[in-house]
Amino acid sequence: MKIEQKDIEYIAYLSRIELSENEKETFIHQLSDILSYIETLNRLNTETVEPLSCAINTTNVFREDMLEPSTPLKDALLNAPASQSVFFKVPKVIE
Amino acid sequence: MRLFENTAFQIKEKILSREICPVELTEHFIERIKNIDPHVQSFLSIHEAEALKKAAQIQKKIENAEDVGFLAGIPIAIKDNICTKGLHTTCASKILKNFIPPYDAFVIKRLKERDAIILGKTNLDEFAMGSSTENSAYNITRNPWNLDYVPGGSSGGSAAAVAAGMSVMALGSDTGGSVRQPAALCGVVGVKPTYGRVSRFGLIAFGSSLDQIGTFTRDVKDAALLLQAIAGHDSYDSTSMPISVPDYLSEIDAGVCGLRIGIPKEYFAAGLNEDVQNALKSALSMYEQFGAKVIDISLPHTEYAVAVYYIVANAEASSNLARYDGVRYGYRTSKSNGIVDMYCRTRSEGFGNEVKRRIMLGNYALSSGYYDAYYLKASKVRNLIKKDFDLAFQNIDCIVCPTSPVPGFKIGERAKNPLEMYLSDIYTIPANLAGIPGISLPCGFSKEGLPIGMQILGKHFEEKKLLQIAYAFERETDFHGKKPILKFSSAQRG
Numbered sequence: 001m002k003i004e005q006k007d008i009e010y011i012a013y014l015s016r017i018e019l020s021e022n023e024k025e026t027f028i029h030q031l032s033d034i035l036s037y038i039e040t041l042n043r044l045n046t047e048t049v050e051p052l053s054c055a056i057n058t059t060n061v062f063r064e065d066m067l068e069p070s071t072p073l074k075d076a077l078l079n080a081p082a083s084q085s086v087f088f089k090v091p092k093v094i095e
Numbered sequence: 096m097r098l099f100e101n102t103a104f105q106i107k108e109k110i111l112s113r114e115i116c117p118v119e120l121t122e123h124f125i126e127r128i129k130n131i132d133p134h135v136q137s138f139l140s141i142h143e144a145e146a147l148k149k150a151a152q153i154q155k156k157i158e159n160a161e162d163v164g165f166l167a168g169i170p171i172a173i174k175d176n177i178c179t180k181g182l183h184t185t186c187a188s189k190i191l192k193n194f195i196p197p198y199d200a201f202v203i204k205r206l207k208e209r210d211a212i213i214l215g216k217t218n219l220d221e222f223a224m225g226s227s228t229e230n231s232a233y234n235i236t237r238n239p240w241n242l243d244y245v246p247g248g249s250s251g252g253s254a255a256a257v258a259a260g261m262s263v264m265a266l267g268s269d270t271g272g273s274v275r276q277p278a279a280l281c282g283v284v285g286v287k288p289t290y291g292r293v294s295r296f297g298l299i300a301f302g303s304s305l306d307q308i309g310t311f312t313r314d315v316k317d318a319a320l321l322l323q324a325i326a327g328h329d330s331y332d333s334t335s336m337p338i339s340v341p342d343y344l345s346e347i348d349a350g351v352c353g354l355r356i357g358i359p360k361e362y363f364a365a366g367l368n369e370d371v372q373n374a375l376k377s378a379l380s381m382y383e384q385f386g387a388k389v390i391d392i393s394l395p396h397t398e399y400a401v402a403v404y405y406i407v408a409n410a411e412a413s414s415n416l417a418r419y420d421g422v423r424y425g426y427r428t429s430k431s432n433g434i435v436d437m438y439c440r441t442r443s444e445g446f447g448n449e450v451k452r453r454i455m456l457g458n459y460a461l462s463s464g465y466y467d468a469y470y471l472k473a474s475k476v477r478n479l480i481k482k483d484f485d486l487a488f489q490n491i492d493c494i495v496c497p498t499s500p501v502p503g504f505k506i507g508e509r510a511k512n513p514l515e516m517y518l519s520d521i522y523t524i525p526a527n528l529a530g531i532p533g534i535s536l537p538c539g540f541s542k543e544g545l546p547i548g549m550q551i552l553g554k555h556f557e558e559k560k561l562l563q564i565a566y567a568f569e570r571e572t573d574f575h576g577k578k579p580i581l582k583f584s585s586a587q588r589g
Contacts, residue, residue, distance in 0.1 A: 007459075014458045015413065016420075016435070017451055018443040031456060033514055038402045041472050044479070051474035054304050054334070055481055055530025056291045056555065061333040075197035079424035088422050091434045 003032045099127050099260035100578055103169045103317040106263060110157070110168045117150040117157070117168035121212050124170045128214065128261045134242065134583045136234040137256040139175050140183050141215040146170075153210050164209030166324055171206060172262035174253050175216035176223055177308070178297040179203055186299050187231035188221045190419050190426045190445030200297020201332065202266060202308055202325045209324050214262055217252030221447045222416065223273055223301045225249050226519040229510050230449045237506070238281060239579040240545055244503045247277030250311070254281040257311045258579060264321050265311040270302045271404050272498075272523025274309035275535040279498035279548020282537045284318045284565070284575065286310045287523075289556045290530035291336040293322075294329030300415040302408035303334075305527040314575050315536060315566040319343035322558060341559045351567045352386030357491035361397035362522055368501045374539030374547040375497055378568060382495070385567055390491055394483040399476050400525045401517055406460045406473035407528070413457025419445065452513060481529040488554050493564055497522055498548035502541035522550060532558045536565050537574035546574070 008028050012019050019027065073086055082089035098120070101109070109115045125143050132138050153168050173179060176186045178196035180203070185191045199207070206213065220230035228236040228251025236251045238244040239259035246255040250267025254277035257265050267274040269287035278285025287309040298308055310321040323344065328337040358379065363372065379389050421427035421441035428440035446454070460469035487494065500521060509516045526533045531552055538549035549568070553561045569575055 008455075011455045011459045011462070014462060015451070015454045016417075016438045016442050017446070017454065018439045023448075027452060027455065030452060030513055031459070034405065034456060034517075035459075037514055038406060038469065038473075041399055041402050041476050044396075044399065044476060046472060046475040046479070049475040049478055051471055052478035052481055053474055054290075055528065056289070056334070056336065058291070058334060058336075063330065071197055076423075078197060079194055081421055081425070081427035090422055091431055091437050093434050 003028050003035065097260075098123055101263065102313045103166070103263050103320055106169055107167070113157070117153045117212065118147060120168060121146050121150040121170065121214075124214055124262065131259055131261055131581060134237070134581065135239055135255050135259050135261070136236050137217050137252040137259065137261060138172070138215045139185060139187065139218050139233055139252070142182055142213055145182070146212050146214055149212050164211070165320070166206065166209040166211035169211050170214050170263050171211045172214050172217050172253055172256045172265040173203065174219055174250050174265070174267045176219060176268060176299040177203060177266060178299065179213065179216065182216070184216065184299070185233070186222050187219045187233055188446065188450070189232045190442070192426060194424055196297070198297065201294035201329045203297065205325050211324070217250070217256055217265060219252055220249035221450050222299070222412070223249040223268055223270055224412070224449050224453055226272070226276060226516055227504070227506075227509065228252060228277070229506065230447060232447055235506060238503060238545075239581055240282060241503070241543070242583065243505050244545065245280070245506055247280035247499070247503070249273040251277045253311050254278055254283055254285070257281070257283045257313060259581060260578070263313070264317060266325070267309050267311055268298055268301075269307050269309045269527065270305045270408060271527050272520040274311065275498050275523050275533055275548070275550060276520060278311055278535040279550070280503050280546065282546030282574070282577065282579070284312050284315055284537070285535045286318050286322055286558070287526065287533045288322060288326065288558055289532040291334050292532070292556060292558065293325050294327070294332040294335040296329055296331035302411040303415060304411060305408055307527075315562055315569045316344065316347060318534070319347055319562045336556070338556065343559055343562055347563055347566050348570070349563045350385060351382055351564055354387045354493070354564065355491040356382055356387050356389050357392040357487055357494045358389055359392050359394045359397065359487070359494060359496055361394055362496035366500055367497060368541070370502060370539070370541040371497045371500065371547050375495070375549060378538045378549050379495060381568060381571065385571070392487045392491060392494070394487060394525070396476065396479045396483050397525060400480055400528060401521055403473045403476045403480065403528060404520070404524045405456065405517060406469050407477060409453040409457035410460045410470050411457070413454045413461065416450070416454055449513070477528050480525055484525070484529045484531060492553070493561060494552040496550050496552070498535040498550040499523075502543070502545040502547050526552050531555055532561055534561050534565050536569060537577070538568070538572070539574060540577075
């Protein structure tokens with residue numbers, strides 16, 4: 001799979017990452033190489049194979065709906081780049 | 096033997112017999128780190144004050160003949176992607192440079208309850224993405240056996256710290272080999288437990304269906320001791336299994352007589368270094384002498400494991416790393432024009448190139464129109480890889496194979512080509528895809544004097560048997576007893 005300029009721009013957009021023109025160039029080559037390698041998977045016929053997302057047999061884990069202590073507000077805000085009162089502060093969302 | 100070369104069991108004995116006291120011991124290791132680490136660069140932070148305070152508490156308990164935990168006074172280093180309350184946890188990323196977790200990871204809580212001494216946090220490839228510890232945003236960790244070589248990765252800081260005698264034990268994490276491969280390259284014992292054996296609460300997520308916390312120690316008995324301390328169910332990690340934990344030390348000397356050891360032909364194919372191959376051959380003939388039966392097996396889908404891994408792990412990573420948006424914690428860009436611009440600048444400035452590459456690859460594999468071709472396809476082939484193991488284990492007790500195809504590689508040698516770096520993990524990745532446990536232990540040296548690791552893989556939750564099989568080899572050999580001679584031009588030699 002050859003990645004093109006518009007592909008890399010779209011993936012970067014999905015990833016919320018900005019790339020310089022130089023970076024785009026580098027990543028186009030590297031991702032194309034990696035994807036070509038990954039396409040070796042197409043040699044296998046997997047029509048009748050079930051996908052596996054977890055290697056251990058797990059079932060959904062429920063617990064009683066009990067009130068338990070949670071992270072204190074001041075601790076939760078301790079690492080915030082910006083906060084005000086009891087809130088995380090962010091740049092304007094709606095113009 | 097010098098104190099810093101002691102195993103946890105030797106130190107435990109000395110502490111309980113009051114031959115040494117925990118404060119002195121902690122000071123000894125902090126001093127050792129200050130002398131050696133400027134050259135090896137294992138640590139990202141040293142917790143001198145906290146470590147000495149904890150040591151003094153344990154000392155007091157011992158003096159008062161109070162009960163102490165079974166890791167009392169034993170120094171341990173922690174990979175910096177495991178949360179430590181009140182102490183920096185960076186993932187070796189700029190984006191978490193100032194992050195101070197408000198809680199302890201489950202494994203840290205366990206270590207504290209068992210009275211271990213946490214010396215500091217160790218270097219890794221940023222967000223555990225790499226096989227050489229060169230992708231750290233802070234330092235390049237060096238291999239204590241030869242400072243021109245990488246220590247492996249991503250838990251290279253933890254492996255190098257134990258190898259260089261800066262810590263007695265260490266914790267790491269293993270998503271595709273990040274405990275076993277650096278353990279092999281640094282000549283120490285590394286255990287990746289079964290997926291679900293150790294709680295990952297507080298381990299900063301990379302690939303959630305693959306990540307598992309693992310151990311670094313100087314020998315197999317220490318590995319059993321440390322695994323005992325951290326294994327078990329935790330209601331805060333819904334993937335940790337609510338099943339009992341066996342006593343890993345009892346019957347560790349059970350031997351291998353009558354056991355069936357599988358040798359997968361795909362792990363001894365082209366690309367395997369000659370020294371590694373010879374070391375494994377002689378280890379296998381030793382196992383035969385000990386009474387084990389060595390059986391040729393095939394794991395036919397092995398060659399697809401790396402491709403599957405780079406889709407699955409990165410798809411999961413792209414989702415896990417979406418949380419770094421500059422809002423609740425971590426780095427935020429200094430200037431931005433609206434919130435989406437803030438996200439983009441924060442992430443572009445905060446993440447390194449390997450992390451960006453993997454997030455983009457993961458998002459691509461999950462994006463509309465490509466999901467079936469990449470993510471779904473990879474998940475199906477993952478099932479074939481797991482079935483290979485299921486089938487093989489019907490007829491054998493364990494698999495023995497190399498941990499890494501080469502004894503090591505030089506700093507910078509593979510850094511330019513991501514794909515070549517990815518292939519470093521070809522022998523370790525399948526175990527993560529199948530969720531099975533694995534151990535790497537020293538089994539020889541290359542012509543250049545670099546350690547070689549042997550990997551033993553077992554069935555789900557059969558860590559106890561793996562430790563027995565590993566110990567059967569270790570007690571008859573002295574590869575684990577060899578120490579690196581640190582070569583740097585300084586008065587403070589190792």
